[in-house]
Amino acid sequence: xxxxxxxxxxxxxxxxxxxxxxxxxxxxxxxxxxxxxxxxxxxxxxxxxxxxxxxxxxxxxxxxxxxxxxxxxxxxxxxxxxxxxxxxxxxxxxxxxxxxxxxxxxxxxxxxxxxxxxxxxxxxxxxxxxxxxxxxxxxxxxxxxxxxxxxxxxxxxxxxxxxxxxxxxxxxxxxxxxxxxxxxxxxxxxxxxxxxxxxxxxxxxxxxxxxxxxxxxxxxxxxxxxxxxxxxxxxxxxxxxxxxxxxxxxxxxxxxxxxxxxxxxxxxxxxxxxxxxxxx
Amino acid sequence: xxxxxxxxxxxxxxxxxxxxxxxxxxxxxxxxxxxxxxxxxxxxxxxxxxxxxxxxxxxxxxxxxxxxxxxxxxxxxxxxxxxxxxxxxxxxxxxxxxxxxxxxxxxxxxxxxxxxxxxxxxxxxxxxxxxxxxxxxxxxxxxxxxxxxxxxxxxxxxxxxxxxxxxxxxxxxxxxxxxxxxxxxxxxxxxxxxxxxxxxxxxxxxxxxxxxxxxxxxxxxxxxxxxxxxxxxxxxxxxxxxxxxxxxxxxxxxxxxxxxxxxxxxxxxxxxxxxxxxxxxxxxxxxxxxxxxxxxxxxxxxxxxxxxxxxxxx
Numbered sequence: 001x002x003x004x005x006x007x008x009x010x011x012x013x014x015x016x017x018x019x020x021x022x023x024x025x026x027x028x029x030x031x032x033x034x035x036x037x038x039x040x041x042x043x044x045x046x047x048x049x050x051x052x053x054x055x056x057x058x059x060x061x062x063x064x065x066x067x068x069x070x071x072x073x074x075x076x077x078x079x080x081x082x083x084x085x086x087x088x089x090x091x092x093x094x095x096x097x098x099x100x101x102x103x104x105x106x107x108x109x110x111x112x113x114x115x116x117x118x119x120x121x122x123x124x125x126x127x128x129x130x131x132x133x134x135x136x137x138x139x140x141x142x143x144x145x146x147x148x149x150x151x152x153x154x155x156x157x158x159x160x161x162x163x164x165x166x167x168x169x170x171x172x173x174x175x176x177x178x179x180x181x182x183x184x185x186x187x188x189x190x191x192x193x194x195x196x197x198x199x200x201x202x203x204x205x206x207x208x209x210x211x212x213x214x215x216x217x218x219x220x221x222x223x224x225x226x227x228x229x230x231x232x233x234x235x236x237x238x239x240x241x242x243x244x245x246x247x248x249x250x251x252x253x254x255x256x257x258x259x260x261x262x263x264x265x266x267x268x269x270x271x272x273x274x275x276x277x278x279x280x
Numbered sequence: 281x282x283x284x285x286x287x288x289x290x291x292x293x294x295x296x297x298x299x300x301x302x303x304x305x306x307x308x309x310x311x312x313x314x315x316x317x318x319x320x321x322x323x324x325x326x327x328x329x330x331x332x333x334x335x336x337x338x339x340x341x342x343x344x345x346x347x348x349x350x351x352x353x354x355x356x357x358x359x360x361x362x363x364x365x366x367x368x369x370x371x372x373x374x375x376x377x378x379x380x381x382x383x384x385x386x387x388x389x390x391x392x393x394x395x396x397x398x399x400x401x402x403x404x405x406x407x408x409x410x411x412x413x414x415x416x417x418x419x420x421x422x423x424x425x426x427x428x429x430x431x432x433x434x435x436x437x438x439x440x441x442x443x444x445x446x447x448x449x450x451x452x453x454x455x456x457x458x459x460x461x462x463x464x465x466x467x468x469x470x471x472x473x474x475x476x477x478x479x480x481x482x483x484x485x486x487x488x489x490x491x492x493x494x495x496x497x498x499x500x501x502x503x504x505x506x507x508x509x510x511x512x513x514x515x516x517x518x519x520x521x522x523x524x525x526x527x528x529x530x531x532x533x534x535x536x537x538x539x540x541x542x543x544x545x546x547x548x549x550x551x552x553x554x555x556x557x558x559x560x561x562x563x564x565x566x567x568x569x570x571x572x573x574x575x576x577x578x579x580x581x582x583x584x585x586x587x588x589x590x591x592x593x594x
Contacts, residue, residue: 030564081535082526086511116434136591143588165479165501167511170525171537174479175590178487181456182463182587187400189464205501208440212456227452227480230443248445254448266482 026050028222030123051220051263056109056124058198059159063267064113072112072148073141077105081136091168095130102128106137107162110145112154118269118279121149126160127201131167134205141175142210143155144219146183155193155279156184157270160211164204177209183214193272193277198225198248198257216273217257218266219248225257237254281480283339286328289547291384291525307484325547332496334472335519335530338504341475347557349391349434350377352474356382356485359388363423366415369449373404373546375413375485377420383433385568390417390422390485393433394475401535407476408441411454414484418458421465430468430568434449438503440481455484462487464580468571470564473497473529473538489574489583490567490590493529494560496545497545499537500527537590540567 023032028050033041042062043052054062060069078099084091088143107129111120113169123145125132138239142158149156165173196214198207208227219225228247234241244250251257261269282290296317303310332340340346353360365371377390394407400489409417417433424431440451462469462485471488477499493499502510504522509515530543542563545552561586571579 058568079591079592081593082524084524086513086524087513136593139590140592166524168500169591170501171499171527171535172533172591174483175537175587177456177480177483178459178463179590180458181588182487182584185460185464186584188460206478207452208484209459210456212450212453213460225452226447227440227455228447232442233444233447237444239444240383241444245444254450255378256453266367275402 006201027052031150045262049221049262051200052208052224053127053161055128056104056126059124060109060113062263063270064115065117066218067076069113071109073110073144074105076137076141076144076245079169079172081172082168082170084170086168094168096128100156102126104129106141107132107137107143107166110126110141112148112152115157115267115274118271118274119152119154120270120274120279121145121152121154123155123156123158125159125199125206127161127163128167130168132160132161132162132206133164133173134176134180135173136176138166139173139179141182142176143183146180149192150187150190153192155195155274156187156275157195157197158210158214159197159199160202160206160213162203162206163201164206173188174205177205180210181213185211193274193279194272197266199223201225203227203229205245212256215277218259218261219251219257220263220266221248223248225251239248274280281344283336283343285339286325286330287593289321289324289328290316292324296321304565311440322546325551329471329546329548333519334498334505334522334531337496338476338498338522340497340519340550343550346475347390347549348396348436349393349474349573350389350396351553352434352560353380353389353524355553356380356561357389358382361507363420364416366419368533369412372410372413372416373400373448374407374437375409375417376418380432381431382514382568383565384417385565385572386429387457387568388427388431388520389434390420390431391474392437392481392485394436402558405441408436408439409481409484410441410446411449411451412452414451414458416442417485418454418461419457420466421462421469425465425467428467430470430571431465431567432564433471433488434458434467435437435471435473435477435482435486435499436475436497437481438476439478440484455480458484462582466580468568468574468579469523469583470567470571472560473499473541473562478503484549487583489571489579489586490539492540492542492563492567493538494542494549494556495529496548497529498522499529500525500531508558540569 026045029048395401506519
């Protein structure tokens with residue numbers, strides 16, 4: 001009988017779970033990591049400290065005290081001032097697709113919340129929405145949140161994750177650079193702290209505007225941070241660039257980033273710094 | 281040098297030259313014929329330049345004989361005292377500046393320099409400024425603020441220099457810093473896009489109370505070639521990208537990015553420097569006179585409102 005039962009058992013046994021259901025392979029060092037572990041580690045590889053890009057909601061969970069986040073400017077969305085179309089079709093279609101894919105209306109989410117009890121205004125870019133590109137809606141939300149910080153006397157934190165200005169909104173995207181910086185000039189005038197957190201990637205028009213004028217610059221490990229693209233630079237200077245060119249570590253060495261902070265330590269570091277700035 | 285869409289004009293010019301060679305001292309009917317040819321040339325030029333496509337406008341904006349900042353300084357200013365260096369690293373020849381007098385206005389002139397001869401072009405990186413260029417520009421702007429004189433910037437660059445050194449010295453930070461400081465500058469700022477307004481490299485000195493543009497200048501978030509190679513995956517589709525990006529003075533006036541267009545003489549600024557300078561001076565003086573009456577506080581608050589409104593649609 002024993003053999004009969006056993007065979008029945010085998011027959012009833014569900015298909016063994018696929019490898020991908022249990023394991024995740026680190027995109028950087030290719031190490032296999034338990035999926036549970038990956039989540040617990042905030043999507044950071046234990047072995048090589050590779051920091052996976054996060055969605056804005058994941059950022060809220062990592063940085064803000066539970067239940068304190070209130071979204072602001074949620075109605076501000078992308079615009080199509082140029083009625084832009086490229087070889088793949090209209091920008092409007094692409095933007096709608098990105099909205100459906102991400103549940104966002106623009107490449108940044110903004111709001112207010114608490115970091116270890118300290119109230120802050122915060123803007124979080126999300127790379128999933130058209131590469132986190134800076135366009136009219138993005139600029140408007142970042143500006144409105146700066147004005148909110150001024151009205152409520154709050155420190156302002158911006159997490160950047162962007163390939164740069166969005167070509168589809170042309171010159172309007174370019175003008176979001178002075179626009180956001182003008183808002184930050186007002187924040188400075190009000191003597192309020194501004195912390196810029198650069199995550200992977202922070203490049204082009206975002207690095208050349210609000211991301212680089214913080215009172216404090218913090219970067220996640222190994223994030224790509226720079227103005228021009230590697231390929232463009234290599235073509236211009238006809239030279240191969242070093243492996244670590246435009247990494248967060250490289251920027252610390254050259255004096256443009258104050259510190260590199262591991263994702264798990266970011267929240268505590270922010271609250272420590274904010275206390276030096278007199279926030280409570 | 282004639283551009284490819286100016287073939288018909290070049291052909292008439294050839295005929296005029298031939299005619300002149302054959303008839304060194306024309307009289308009677310020959311004078312009439314020469315006049316007719318000259319008229320034909322002028323009409324053709326007018327016809328072509330009244331309906332330039334955006335991509336053709338890019339060619340005019342980049343024309344090798346187009347007036348550069350030195351020409352504007354010579355043509356507009358009775359005095360120019362050049363100042364050098366960012367006091368931090370060096371002196372960028374791709375960004376020049378100094379005290380200048382335009383009629384009875386003392387101003388600080390700052391702008392990109394592309395260079396004319398090859399060795400000069402190389403020295404100034406073809407008008408692609410480095411961080412030290414943007415920092416020099418900022419230093420001069422702060423000086424203008426201190427001395428209560430207006431700033432006039434001349435924008436003509438393919439973009440900020442994309443080099444290893446430029447990255448290491450903080451190209452992004454230098455431009456970003458200028459955007460923030462220009463927004464808060466307590467003295468009038470007039471920005472004039474004279475040729476190529478190339479992306480971050482242009483806006484890095486472009487935060488003006490008034491932004492003017494020559495009629496054949498272009499101003500864009502990315503070069504048409506760059507946009508084409510990314511979004512069309514084909515660099516040769518630059519003409520289509522130029523169309524889509526809305527980079528001409530006319531489009532930018534409609535989009536409320538610029539305040540006024542400075543009309544160029546028929547056939548483009550490169551054909552007639554004297555007229556170009558005369559028109560530019562007239563428009564510039566008008567705005568200088570009116571901005572000089574505005575209090576610094578009002579200036580910065582109006583400047584904030586102006587840029588805050590860009591890209592606000594609802």
